[in-house]
Amino acid sequence: MANASSISRSLRRSLAPDDLHRLLLQRSRAFVTAECHRPVVLHKRGPDILHDPWFNRGTAFSMTERDRLGLRGLLPPSVVSSQQQIDRFMGDLKRLEQNARDGPSDTYQLAKWRILNRLHDRNETMYYKVLIDNIEEYAPIVYTPTVGAVCQNYSGLFRRPRGMYFSAEDRGEMMSMVYNWPADQVDMIVVTDGSRILGLGDLGVQGIGIAIGKLDLYVAAAGINPQRVLPVMIDVGTNNEKLLKDPLYLGLQEHRLEGEEYVEIIDEFMEAVFSRWPNVIVQFEDFQSKWAFRLLQRYRKTYRMFNDDVQGTAGVAIAGLLGAVRAQGRPMIDFPKQKIVVAGAGSAGIGVVNAASRTMARMLGNNEIAFESARSQFWIVDAHGLITEERVDIDPDARPFARRKSELTHQGLNEGASLIEVVKKVKPDVILGLSAVGGLFSKEVLEAVKDSSSSRPAIFAMSNPTKNAECTPEEAFSIIGEKVVFSSGSPFDDVDLGDGKIGHSNQGNNMYLFPGIGLGTLLSGARIVSDGMLQAAAERLASYMKEEEVLQGIIYPPTSRIRDITKEVAAAVVREAVADDLAEGYRDMDARELARLSEEETVDYVKNNMWNPVYPTVVYKKD
Ligand SMILES: NC(=O)C1=CN([C@@H]2O[C@H](COP(=O)(O)OP(=O)(O)OC[C@H]3O[C@@H](n4cnc5c(N)ncnc54)[C@H](O)[C@@H]3O)[C@@H](O)[C@H]2O)C=CC1
Ligand SMILES: CC(=O)C(=O)O
Ligand SMILES: [Mg+2]
Numbered sequence: 001m002a003n004a005s006s007i008s009r010s011l012r013r014s015l016a017p018d019d020l021h022r023l024l025l026q027r028s029r030a031f032v033t034a035e036c037h038r039p040v041v042l043h044k045r046g047p048d049i050l051h052d053p054w055f056n057r058g059t060a061f062s063m064t065e066r067d068r069l070g071l072r073g074l075l076p077p078s079v080v081s082s083q084q085q086i087d088r089f090m091g092d093l094k095r096l097e098q099n100a101r102d103g104p105s106d107t108y109q110l111a112k113w114r115i116l117n118r119l120h121d122r123n124e125t126m127y128y129k130v131l132i133d134n135i136e137e138y139a140p141i142v143y144t145p146t147v148g149a150v151c152q153n154y155s156g157l158f159r160r161p162r163g164m165y166f167s168a169e170d171r172g173e174m175m176s177m178v179y180n181w182p183a184d185q186v187d188m189i190v191v192t193d194g195s196r197i198l199g200l201g202d203l204g205v206q207g208i209g210i211a212i213g214k215l216d217l218y219v220a221a222a223g224i225n226p227q228r229v230l231p232v233m234i235d236v237g238t239n240n241e242k243l244l245k246d247p248l249y250l251g252l253q254e255h256r257l258e259g260e261e262y263v264e265i266i267d268e269f270m271e272a273v274f275s276r277w278p279n280v281i282v283q284f285e286d287f288q289s290k291w292a293f294r295l296l297q298r299y300r301k302t303y304r305m306f307n308d309d310v311q312g313t314a315g316v317a318i319a320g321l322l323g324a325v326r327a328q329g330r331p332m333i334d335f336p337k338q339k340i341v342v343a344g345a346g347s348a349g350i351g352v353v354n355a356a357s358r359t360m361a362r363m364l365g366n367n368e369i370a371f372e373s374a375r376s377q378f379w380i381v382d383a384h385g386l387i388t389e390e391r392v393d394i395d396p397d398a399r400p401f402a403r404r405k406s407e408l409t410h411q412g413l414n415e416g417a418s419l420i421e422v423v424k425k426v427k428p429d430v431i432l433g434l435s436a437v438g439g440l441f442s443k444e445v446l447e448a449v450k451d452s453s454s455s456r457p458a459i460f461a462m463s464n465p466t467k468n469a470e471c472t473p474e475e476a477f478s479i480i481g482e483k484v485v486f487s488s489g490s491p492f493d494d495v496d497l498g499d500g501k502i503g504h505s506n507q508g509n510n511m512y513l514f515p516g517i518g519l520g521t522l523l524s525g526a527r528i529v530s531d532g533m534l535q536a537a538a539e540r541l542a543s544y545m546k547e548e549e550v551l552q553g554i555i556y557p558p559t560s561r562i563r564d565i566t567k568e569v570a571a572a573v574v575r576e577a578v579a580d581d582l583a584e585g586y587r588d589m590d591a592r593e594l595a596r597l598s599e600e601e602t603v604d605y606v607k608n609n610m611w612n613p614v615y616p617t618v619v620y621k622k623d
Helices: 010-015 016-037 063-068 082-104 107-122 122-133 135-142 146-152 174-180 204-222 241-245 259-276 289-298 306-325 333-338 347-363 368-375 404-411 417-428 443-449 473-480 514-524 531-544 548-549 561-581 589-595 601-609
Strands: 166-167 188-192 227-233 280-285 303-309 342-344 376-382 430-433 456-462 483-488 495-498 499-501 505-507
Touching: 107 122, 107 135, 107 146, 122 135, 122 174, 122 204, 135 146, 135 204, 135 561, 166 174, 174 259, 188 204, 204 227, 204 514, 204 561, 227 259, 241 483, 259 289, 280 306, 280 514, 289 303, 289 306, 289 347, 303 306, 306 333, 306 347, 306 430, 306 456, 306 483, 306 514, 306 531, 306 548, 333 347, 342 347, 342 417, 347 368, 347 376, 347 531, 376 417, 376 499, 417 443, 417 531, 456 473, 473 483, 473 495, 495 514, 514 531, 514 601, 531 561, 561 589, 561 601
Parallel strands: 166 227, 188 227, 188 280, 280 303, 342 376, 342 430, 430 456, 456 483, 483 505
Antiparallel strands: 495 499
């Protein structure tokens, strides 16, 4: 009724009370309508709008509004109505209520994630302080396993955007879109196309959660400044039929782009980010295998990039495999004698076999005979069984490791032999799972491992999240016995073996390497991420564990030491980049200065360049 005063006193006096009331109502309605149509003048653009609860309308901003307000690329591509936003919120709320009634399923973990995420939205310094100080408790929330559930429920959990979204609709626009990001300096990008999130398959645009989780570890473990990290989702559609039909899904509801069209989009993205931030490092994460390998080959010689699933996982596995050799009371140099059965021939499995066989070959003299000998220590089993030369349509990335026909007769194995047959015949020292199949290391398989030729067989159940682990530590220790060395991708508790003995449950996850690889690359100013730098990272992780620890079956450090191990790994990467003549320096530290640093000084240099969560002094300056 704000316009009531516009009715003159004489008119008021001449009208009956009901008529006056009706007139006042009419006038006030007209006033409200006029107000609604009057434009709201904003004195801000881009992320400032999204972070202002007064003006933010999130995914309900239309495409023209996104263009007008510098928001293009800062929101998932789908535009939704305000009613859809409410539906999504209510659906999520109901689902949580439902789960709560059904018992303590994932709800508590997701609830913790929500609370942490809200803190992340409000106050980054405090968020990272909480994370760093309680990393053992919260890494499983911001990272695997809970981040998997977050990605699966992302369209429902979505409140505020974080990171950038490039979609198939943005072709030709990316070079300008990158300027919608507010930071002039970006050190680390983690990018995914959502096609294989952990072991959960194609989650489309919802996969942005994994890029966010990985960058949380970059800040917490590697001390990368949180203002200089950028999670990126490249939405080229999804082949997940459930998401394609879900009215609340936030991504493009069309099948994935394939072939050259797909490659052109990734090319455009790479050109755009390196054009605005020439010194950025791009970590590729959770791309389906066919693209993981192809894109790695395409970019690794020209851009500062690496693929975490192929290269980070390989380094962590090598460190663990070397630890398993030491746990047997043998020197690392005995590694080439280990017989290793790998279940899973995707980006992770093949990445591990490639790098581990190269490590063996180096130990054997690095010649053709050494490579052949190293190759023959691996047996790869995928969804179709043992991979041999006789495989029809063999994946070119697996071909070098296919078992030879001549070896098969000798071992009594055939193309497609089952995992259990292979384990029974080979009697491996190690079985390593990167299959994404929970429970694959069944009772029968673990029973067969008891006949291993090793005094301390090792089980690596590396698939994520928890439900995809090939077996649990309880299963491994109870079936094989207390001598087993156990490691899993997602965290499990240690096992009480009775009589005061503990069965150690190691977490074999690439989180022990990727933060140090990124930080070492940044601080060395290396133009590419070389095999030598990756190898140095893996070796440093392997040597980090003390003799008495590995003899107890502790082959990876606890998460509480992740910041320390990351600093050491980064220093090893810096030194290798210098030795390889790839380092170009960072800020005041040029390549020559870097080369002069001793081992200890390099570690100090890394430590001094790690961001810490303390409030800085703030001053105001007018534009
Ligand atoms: N612990 C860690 O640091 C990491 C773990 N991973 C995990 O590894 C898993 C696989 O990742 P990618 O290789 O990228 O996936 P992918 O989907 O490309 O490969 C899966 C492979 O497993 C095989 N497979 C499926 N069923 C099988 C069965 N019954 N027996 C044997 N093999 C079978 C498939 O044929 C395929 O070769 C995921 O769960 C992922 O979370 C991936 C990277 C790092
Ligand atoms: C850990 C990781 O990178 C994965 O499971 O894909
Ligand atoms: Mg991954």
